[in-house]
Amino acid sequence: MTKAADIMHPGAQWIPENESVLRAAQMMRDLGVGALPVSDSNERLCGIVTDRDIVVGCIAENCDPSRTPVGQLTEGTPRWIPADADVTDVLREMEEHKIRRLPVIDQNKRLVGMISEADLAHHLSDDLLGEFLEKVYAQ
Template sequence: MTMARDIMHEGAQWIPRTETLDRAAQLMLRLDVGSLPVADPNERLCGIITDRDIVTKCVALGHDPAKVTAGDLCEGTPRWIDAEADIGDVLQEMREHRIRRLPVIDHKRLVGMISEADLARHLSDEQIAAFAESVYAASR
């Protein structure tokens, strides 16, 4: 049985909700990622921000990314998956919520992220096609 732990990208890092977006962008650049999980002071997931969020919800609106925090951009209930979850549960979570990145949690700690690229490396062409159709087709 393939689990979330088996397909995740290890080494994901939190960013505190109080961190500014310019610092978030610098960390994304250094880690070569397009998203960061956002944590509260108790290191609990409170959201995810993406490079696109920084551009469309801050810069494009004329806000200063040195003054806007990661927590300011977090919206809704953050989604995550347990490291021991089956790949079917991973796909269901991502399809149901139409998300492209999923934090992986083990014993209340962030241990990795699952992205579309991770899925592509571990699923059959048919599974990838079904995932893409369910996530993208409905978003038109």
Template sequence: MTTAADIMHSGSHWIPADETLDRAAQLMREHGVGALPVGDPMDENQRMVGIITDRDIVVNCVAAGHEPSHVTAGELCQGTPHWISSRASVQDVLREMEDNQIRRLPVIDENRRFVGMISEADLAHFLSEDQLAKFVERVYS
């Protein structure tokens, strides 16, 4: 069975909740990513408390008239983060992303530590064209 660990992009990066959004944007640029999981810096296991995207920074910080060097990642991330176990099946990954209409899904290990990220591009390598078309239709509807 193909698992989330098999399809995720490993070596992904995260940002502590107390780090500023200008630093988050710099990390996104350096690593060529559009999203970063946000971790609790006070938790020794660095558990995820949210996720921020480049769009979040632009729309909810810059366009709202805030200074990215004065707003933290923890202040920007909202709601309960969605994630998937590294042991989950591809069907479980698809269901989580489709049900919540999300395009990026953090992957955690058995200790709830962030270990990777699954994006649409990662799924494209493992799904048939029909499966991918159905996924895109459900996520963007």
């Protein structure tokens, strides 16, 4: 049985909620990713910021990315999955909430990886991947 830990991109990094949007953009560039999990002061997942969030929520609003905290761009409670969850649970979570990136959390509630569409494409059959894409992108 395939688990979330088997398909995730390990070693995901997060950014503290009080860090600047500019720093988030630099980290995304350096890591080659389009999203970063955001942590609170207790190093717990409290949000996710995407490159689109930076453009729409900061740049387009004429905010200073060097002074805007990344936590200001996060909304709601982020979705996540335990590392030992079955891949069917991963797909259900992503499909039901129409999300493209899913943080993977260990037993101690610490971030251990991220699952993206690219990870799914590498590990799923064409049929399962097609079904996932249809459900996530359907209006």
